[in-house]
Amino acid sequence: MLETTHFTDIDDISASELDRVLTRAADIKSGADETQLPRATLAMLFEKPSTRTRVSFETGMTQLGGHALFLGPEDIQLGHGEPLSDTARVLGRYGDAIMVRLFKHDDLLEIAEHSEAPVINGLTDDAHPCQTLADLLTIREHVGEFDEVQAAWVGDGNNVGQSFVLGCAMAGIDLTVATPPDYAMDDEVIARAAELGEPPKVTTNPDEAIADADVVYTDVWISMGQESQRHEKLQAFEGFQLNEDFLADTDAKVMHCLPAHRGEEITGDVLEGDQSIVWDQAENRLHAQKGLIVELLDK
Numbered sequence: 001m002l003e004t005t006h007f008t009d010i011d012d013i014s015a016s017e018l019d020r021v022l023t024r025a026a027d028i029k030s031g032a033d034e035t036q037l038p039r040a041t042l043a044m045l046f047e048k049p050s051t052r053t054r055v056s057f058e059t060g061m062t063q064l065g066g067h068a069l070f071l072g073p074e075d076i077q078l079g080h081g082e083p084l085s086d087t088a089r090v091l092g093r094y095g096d097a098i099m100v101r102l103f104k105h106d107d108l109l110e111i112a113e114h115s116e117a118p119v120i121n122g123l124t125d126d127a128h129p130c131q132t133l134a135d136l137l138t139i140r141e142h143v144g145e146f147d148e149v150q151a152a153w154v155g156d157g158n159n160v161g162q163s164f165v166l167g168c169a170m171a172g173i174d175l176t177v178a179t180p181p182d183y184a185m186d187d188e189v190i191a192r193a194a195e196l197g198e199p200p201k202v203t204t205n206p207d208e209a210i211a212d213a214d215v216v217y218t219d220v221w222i223s224m225g226q227e228s229q230r231h232e233k234l235q236a237f238e239g240f241q242l243n244e245d246f247l248a249d250t251d252a253k254v255m256h257c258l259p260a261h262r263g264e265e266i267t268g269d270v271l272e273g274d275q276s277i278v279w280d281q282a283e284n285r286l287h288a289q290k291g292l293i294v295e296l297l298d299k
């Protein structure tokens, strides 16, 4: 059982709970843990598009013997004036859990405040903790024990990166973050990481970040909702692309949460190359979230 009711970001759980969720996920993946959740229902509310999050949660619930339902804002009264708080109160009375993908993180917190069922963050503008669970599971599988891993985040200081920073601090992974000066992680996130463990080293030099890395992680430069910033961001991120030249002196594994924009933050060659572990990383969303759900629902 987890102490927290809701999973709004990775540090809602403790470091030992994180280890337990990841171990549970690995056991479910291997077939050693056959926990079922008959008739459990997950309501999934999406303000933004999704492939992995939607399909891995839905598939995961089916595999656990339960059910997931997709709710776009236009499909329900939320998109037609019903407040978030009322939506949360009602969904929380029907479902065993609610998974939400929203723009504003504060909206997620408002849903959590009013829902009696656990609320899981399936991505907000600030955080993507389910992605971090899958990322850590993948690192454990491909690289090894966390306290021996050196990781680099190269690119935007975005939602995926921020939850990864917190997760690395909790897991004891030695992380260096390289972002352009105007696109750093929030100071508040770095401060939280320092409270959880070792905070990341922060640089604006991507070469420095990957020098000793076992894992190099990037994400899109233009996240959902930032389309109007496209021109200025493409200029600011020059030199931050994961391409064969940039990675010439490292055999580090390459991670990306997907979807990727080939030719922007990563080249097709690197994404498809021998160092890439992105497809295992994507698969692990399924296993990691099943581990989270069984622990969150105390089964």
Ligand code: CP
Pocket: 049, 050, 051, 052, 053, 054, 123, 131, 257, 258, 259
């Ligand atoms: N990585 C991730 O969350 O992908 P989707 O946007 O497809 O869900």
Ligand code: NVA
Pocket: 123, 158, 159, 160, 219, 220, 222, 223, 224, 257, 258, 259
């Ligand atoms: N940073 C990206 C992640 C997508 C899964 C976005 O928010 O669009």
